[in-house]
Every structure is written in structure tokens, then in C-alpha cells.
Amino acid sequence: MAIIDFFDRGWRGNPQGSAYIQDDRHHSxxxxxxxxxxxxxxxxxxxxxxxxxxxxxxxxxxxxxxxxxxxxxxxxxxxxxxxxxxxxxxxxxxxxxxxxxxxxxxxxxxxxxxxxxxxxxxxxxxxxxxxxxxxxxxxxxxxxxxxxxxxxxxxxxELDDVIMLSATGGTTGAPKGVMNTHRSAQTFCAHFMMRCSYGGNERPVNLAAAPMTHTAGLLSLPCTALGGTVVVVTKPDPALLLGGIAKYRVTEFFLPPTVIYRLLDIPGLKEKVDFSSLRYFMYGAAPMSVDKLKLAIETFGPVMMGGYGQTEAPASIAFLRPDEHFDGAGNIASDERLSSVGRPNPLIGCEIMSDDGAILPQGETGEICVRGDLVMKGYYQAPEKTAETLVDGWLRTGDIGHVDAEGYLHITDRKKDMIISGGFNVYPSEVEQVLWSHPAVQDCAVIGVPDAQWGEAVKAVVELNAGQEVAAEALIALCKEKLGSVKAPKTVDFVEVLPRSPAGKVLKKDLRARYWNASARKI
Known part of the structure; x- marks a missing residue:
């Protein structure tokens, strides 16, 4: 299918229906x-x-x-x-x-x-x-x-015509241009429609609250394909977002974890807003705190849906469906399950590989590699960078992870974010999960900073909840208790607001720059 066919399918089936709503104005x-x-x-x-x-x-x-x-x-x-x-x-x-x-x-x-x-x-x-x-x-x-x-x-x-040229977030240097095609975009839509079930003549209502230049735009396509309605939120205003859910009986929407955390901080949210229409509340673009995910399930209902993708494999390498957030007895699933990004989707191959390209056994940690129609055509006018990333038909994602015994995919960290401290590998996301569990912590980022003794020392940069206080020593002690002294931060810095991209990702490269700019080496 051409990418426009996903809109035209809904147009044929519901020509007079509302395709989009903005500021109470319906657009058929x-x-x-x-x-x-x-x-x-x-x-x-x-x-x-x-x-x-x-x-x-x-x-x-x-x-x-x-x-x-x-x-x-x-x-x-x-x-x-x-x-x-x-x-x-x-x-x-x-x-x-x-x-x-x-x-x-x-x-x-x-x-x-x-x-x-x-x-x-x-x-x-x-x-x-x-x-x-x-x-x-x-x-x-x-x-x-x-x-x-x-x-x-x-x-x-032609299915391999380029229809989207997106800038990578990147950790260093200028952004690269990712060439996605009709083929990769239609595979994203197919994955989403496989995982989100709407029966008969049921029409979804999608709330586009995050920027449509990012995941929210692509997520609107399956909705319009089913003749559904996309409610466009023009400003990042929690009141507009929450008001739209009940007003338009929203069934699905996406937010990055940082925005979800701020919603969860609203006193009495569960009692103030009717969330009964929700079927799929999608989160992704950055790791999510397991403790805050449990609170989200209690607040919004059994509707949370995790997603994992990259610009190079748009938004649907894996999904953790709402039902997978629970065990067979109806209880919230284990922390191990909730910390995963779900099982890989059907229309891709997904393996964990070593640096030399060998496929690793289940449970072993290595680089997440993906192949199939979801994968980009390459980087725009950058054949050398393309060859580094697309190797023997596999997209080397740069994400480190493993697959557990149940087949769930876990992301340990970005390969470039790994800290080598005193010869030990420290994965920041593991430390961040512990810090997120502290009730005073709103968000955090763990990075490596230059250190004469350790080479790199683990540092936590922490954003606190409004009106909350906690000593750096208390957070370090918590991490030592849960992870041991090697992985625990040596120091903690507190900031008013962490630097974030428009998609809600914490910009670790900006944080690192503060500590590495005066250093002769950068790693």
C-alpha cells in the first residue's frame, strides 16, 4: 500500500465523518x-x-x-x-x-x-x-x-519510494536523515493494527497530544484508516489533553514517560477525569519507571501499552500490550515483565548479536538487531553511515538488551551510553530504575563523568517532584542497597529541569557536555 491509502481507506468508508477535530472544529x-x-x-x-x-x-x-x-x-x-x-x-x-x-x-x-x-x-x-x-x-x-x-x-x-526523511536525535554530531518508505511506513501501520483490536464497525478516537512531527503523526494513520477521528491538541497543556479524553471519548493516545509523570502528579486525577473510554494509552520514546508504570495502571486502568522503535525502524519493533501488563490471575505483572518493551512484532526479525555479528543465545546481553520491511532504506546521502548501521541485512540499533525466558525483549541501554567504571560495565537504565523508585524523584539521568581513579565515574542528575527533598547520600545508599557499590552513583547533582528533546527524551549528550568539555578525552 502507498502511505496515503491509509487515509483513503477511511475516506471511502466514512466520507462525512469527522477525520480530525481541532479547537472543537470538525473536519470531515x-x-x-x-x-x-x-x-x-x-x-x-x-x-x-x-x-x-x-x-x-x-x-x-x-x-x-x-x-x-x-x-x-x-x-x-x-x-x-x-x-x-x-x-x-x-x-x-x-x-x-x-x-x-x-x-x-x-x-x-x-x-x-x-x-x-x-x-x-x-x-x-x-x-x-x-x-x-x-x-x-x-x-x-x-x-x-x-x-x-x-x-x-x-x-x-513503488513501495521503496522515500516518503519520509526524518532527522535522528543522535548522541553526537549533526543529525542524519533517515529515509523511510511506503514499505516501512505500511509495516508500522500493520503492526499497530495487529496489536490494537477494534471490532466490526467500531471506530477509534485518537488524541494527538504529542508532536505530530514525531510518533503522534504516524499513530494517527491507523486511526483514520478505520474511519476514526483524530483529536488534535494544539498546545502541550495538560488541561486540554485531559479535557479532550472525556469530551471526545478518546480510545487511544501516546505520550512520552516524562509527560505521564507530570499527569500522575496531579492530585486526585483518577477522580477528576473520566478515563473509561480509553483502550490504549501508549508510552515509549524513552524508558519508563516501573513504579510509575504501576501507578499509571492504577490511575488510567488496564490500558497501558508500551512501544519500542527507532526512527530507522519506525515506532514498532515491539509492543507490550495492555493485557501483558498483567499475569494470568489478573494481577499486575512482575517488575521484570513491566521493565520489558514487549515481544517483537510479527513482520520483523529480531535477534541479540555480539559485536562480531554472532546471534547470541536467549538470555545473553548484546546488541538488538532487526531486519524486515520495517527497516529504513538508509541514511540520506551518507553511504558510509548506512553501511555501518545496515550490516548483512540487519539494522544494528545501537541498543543493548536481551530476550528473557518468556520471549520479552529488554533494553539494557544505548550502546554509547554504557559507562565503563574501573573496568566494569555499568548500564545507566538499571541505575535509573532504582532512582525512579524513590518517591521524591520525578525524573533522572545517569551518565559517566571523567574521574582520575575510575576513568569514568557514575553520576546521577536528578529532577525532584515539586515540594520534595532528598539528600544525595540517601539516593546513593538506595542504589548501593539494590545494585552494589560498583553501579551506585559516586555523586548526585540536582537540577530544576532536565534537558529534553521535543519528543521528551532526556538529552544526555547535553548533560555530558557540562562535565566533559574541560576533559582532554570524551569517553
């Missing part, structure tokens, strides 16, 4: 579908070939997402641009990924106007919500498409 499948066709026809009228790269610089917005659908309908390539990213990061992505068409909201017009001289490859500038005089040569979306047909264009599609 007919309305969105027609506009996406006009956008696609306008792109094709420009004489642009397939895989032409277009970006949308906007917050969560129905019209912005419709521009993405229009790009896909023309078999062109969407470059996700994070509205919360730094200006320089977005400039790098647009320029190095060879963007030719930029759709943008008026709110970003002045910023974009300042970047125009540095973006010579962009040939068409389209403001999606009015005029933008500051951006030279720009047109309003309404004017640009007003004479275009609302009929579906006939466009040749």
Missing part, C-alpha cells in the same frame, strides 16, 4: 481529502518529480497535517520539522536534506524570513494560514490551490 474526511488532493495537484503542476522533499514548519494543526497528506498523495517526501526545535537545527535539516517546498504557519514567518537567504534550494514557500509578506515570494495556501482539482491525481508509486 471529504473536506480533508479534497484539500489534500488540491495540494497534491498543485505540487504536480509545479513539475516536481516523485520524492521531491517538502517540509511543514508548524505546530500540531489539521491544515499542516493535510499538507503532509498532500505531499504523500503526490508521492513526494515529507521532512518533519519540529516547531519546538532551535532555529539552527531546523535550518540544518531543511538545507542538508535538500528541501524544495516549505509549508509554514504565520507564527513562524519572521523566523523563516531571516533564514531565506540561507535556504537557496527552496523554490516554493506556502503559508498555510493566510498571507506572509515577510517571506519573499510566498503564497497563501488558499491562493496556491484555488484553481486545482479536488480529484485524486494518478501517480505511479
Amino acid at each position: 474526511f471529504d473536506e480533508v481529502g479534497a484539500l489534500s488532493c488540491r495540494i497534491a495537484n498543485a505540487l504536480l503542476a509545479e513539475g516536481l518529480p516523485k520524492e521531491t522533499k517538502g517540509a511543514i514548519w508548524a505546530g500540531n494543526d489539521v491544515t499542516a497535517w493535510t499538507c503532509t497528506l498532500g505531499l504523500w498523495r503526490a508521492n513526494m517526501c515529507w521532512i518533519p520539522v519540529g516547531a519546538r526545535n532551535s532555529v539552527e537545527e531546523n535550518h540544518h535539516v531543511l538545507d542538508s536534506f535538500d528541501c524544495e517546498v516549505l509549508f509554514f504557519q504565520q507564527a513562524f514567518a519572521d523566523t523563516i524570513a531571516g533564514l531565506q537567504p540561507r535556504l537557496p534550494k527552496i523554490r516554493r514557500w506556502i503559508c498555510i494560514d493566510g498571507e506572509a509578506p515577510a517571506v519573499a515570494g510566498s503564497l497563501s495556501l488558499q491562493h496556491w490551490v484555488e484553481h486545482q482539482s479536488a480529484d485524486r491525481p494518478v501517480v505511479a508509486v
Whole structure:
């Protein structure tokens, strides 16, 4: 299937139904579908070939997402641009990924106007919500498409055409461009629809609360494929998010763990909000505290669903389904199960490998490697980096983990995050799980810092819950009790807020820089 087919399936089955809701305004499948066709026809009228790269610089917005659908309908390539990213990061992505068409909201017009001289490859500038005089040569979306047909264009599609060019988060250096195709995107959708069961004529309601330039955008596709409705939250406001769940009878949504922790801090949340419509509350993008996961199950119900993926294998290497959070007797599952990311999904191969590419026995720790239709085509204009990551048909994920006796996949840590202290390997995620268990700890990150005696010393950087206090010595003692002295932090620093990416991941590279910049070596 072409990626646009997932929207069109819902359009055929529910043309008058609400495809999207934003600020109480309902957008029908007919309305969105027609506009996406006009956008696609306008792109094709420009004489642009397939895989032409277009970006949308906007917050969560129905019209912005419709521009993405229009790009896909023309078999062109969407470059996700994070509205919360730094200006320089977005400039790098647009320029190095060879963007030719930029759709943008008026709110970003002045910023974009300042970047125009540095973006010579962009040939068409389209403001999606009015005029933008500051951006030279720009047109309003309404004017640009007003004479275009609302009929579906006939466009040749091959499954390996690139339809999404996403920047990696990366731990060092500039972000790489991950080329995902119709094939990898449809495999993501297939995995999600296999794991999330909606029967008969039941239509899901998806809440797009996280940025649609990340996982929330892809997660909206299976919903619209079933003729369901996507409720678009335009601001990262807990009140909007929680209000939308009961108001629209939301059945599914995704949030990163850091946002879930903040929801759980709201006094009386379970009594204040009706969560009875929820079927799938998805979490991922970063490890989740087992203790906070148990609290989430008690608060939101038996609906939590863990997910594991990468930009290079989008969002669905493994899922931990809601029922798998419980044992056969209806009790919450063991900590070991809850700390896993679930069982690998059906349409991929997943093995644990040694550094030399040997497949390791069950239970042994090594690098998680994946192959199959979910895997990216490669890195954009980076054959050497592609060859380092795609080896003998396998995606070397850079994640370290193991598979337990029940077949559940566990991520020990990122390969590059491992700390070697005094000759011992220390996996930060193991230490972070212990720190998260302390009631005063909101979030934390464990990193290695330079140390004359140990080479690297284990340091915890901790963000506390509002109004809570705990001594560094108490946290160190807790880790020594649970893990022993080798893995326990030697020091603890407290911060107001940990640095995070727009997707909610803690930026350990930023934390490390504070401690390693003065050091002659960086590891």
C-alpha cells in the first residue's frame, strides 16, 4: 500500500465523518481529502518529480497535517520539522536534506524570513494560514490551490519510494536523515493494527497530544484508516489533553514517560477525569519507571501499552500490550515483565548479536538487531553511515538488551551510553530504575563523568517532584542497597529541569557536555 491509502481507506468508508477535530472544529474526511488532493495537484503542476522533499514548519494543526497528506498523495517526501526545535537545527535539516517546498504557519514567518537567504534550494514557500509578506515570494495556501482539482491525481508509486526523511536525535554530531518508505511506513501501520483490536464497525478516537512531527503523526494513520477521528491538541497543556479524553471519548493516545509523570502528579486525577473510554494509552520514546508504570495502571486502568522503535525502524519493533501488563490471575505483572518493551512484532526479525555479528543465545546481553520491511532504506546521502548501521541485512540499533525466558525483549541501554567504571560495565537504565523508585524523584539521568581513579565515574542528575527533598547520600545508599557499590552513583547533582528533546527524551549528550568539555578525552 502507498502511505496515503491509509487515509483513503477511511475516506471511502466514512466520507462525512469527522477525520480530525481541532479547537472543537470538525473536519470531515471529504473536506480533508479534497484539500489534500488540491495540494497534491498543485505540487504536480509545479513539475516536481516523485520524492521531491517538502517540509511543514508548524505546530500540531489539521491544515499542516493535510499538507503532509498532500505531499504523500503526490508521492513526494515529507521532512518533519519540529516547531519546538532551535532555529539552527531546523535550518540544518531543511538545507542538508535538500528541501524544495516549505509549508509554514504565520507564527513562524519572521523566523523563516531571516533564514531565506540561507535556504537557496527552496523554490516554493506556502503559508498555510493566510498571507506572509515577510517571506519573499510566498503564497497563501488558499491562493496556491484555488484553481486545482479536488480529484485524486494518478501517480505511479513503488513501495521503496522515500516518503519520509526524518532527522535522528543522535548522541553526537549533526543529525542524519533517515529515509523511510511506503514499505516501512505500511509495516508500522500493520503492526499497530495487529496489536490494537477494534471490532466490526467500531471506530477509534485518537488524541494527538504529542508532536505530530514525531510518533503522534504516524499513530494517527491507523486511526483514520478505520474511519476514526483524530483529536488534535494544539498546545502541550495538560488541561486540554485531559479535557479532550472525556469530551471526545478518546480510545487511544501516546505520550512520552516524562509527560505521564507530570499527569500522575496531579492530585486526585483518577477522580477528576473520566478515563473509561480509553483502550490504549501508549508510552515509549524513552524508558519508563516501573513504579510509575504501576501507578499509571492504577490511575488510567488496564490500558497501558508500551512501544519500542527507532526512527530507522519506525515506532514498532515491539509492543507490550495492555493485557501483558498483567499475569494470568489478573494481577499486575512482575517488575521484570513491566521493565520489558514487549515481544517483537510479527513482520520483523529480531535477534541479540555480539559485536562480531554472532546471534547470541536467549538470555545473553548484546546488541538488538532487526531486519524486515520495517527497516529504513538508509541514511540520506551518507553511504558510509548506512553501511555501518545496515550490516548483512540487519539494522544494528545501537541498543543493548536481551530476550528473557518468556520471549520479552529488554533494553539494557544505548550502546554509547554504557559507562565503563574501573573496568566494569555499568548500564545507566538499571541505575535509573532504582532512582525512579524513590518517591521524591520525578525524573533522572545517569551518565559517566571523567574521574582520575575510575576513568569514568557514575553520576546521577536528578529532577525532584515539586515540594520534595532528598539528600544525595540517601539516593546513593538506595542504589548501593539494590545494585552494589560498583553501579551506585559516586555523586548526585540536582537540577530544576532536565534537558529534553521535543519528543521528551532526556538529552544526555547535553548533560555530558557540562562535565566533559574541560576533559582532554570524551569517553
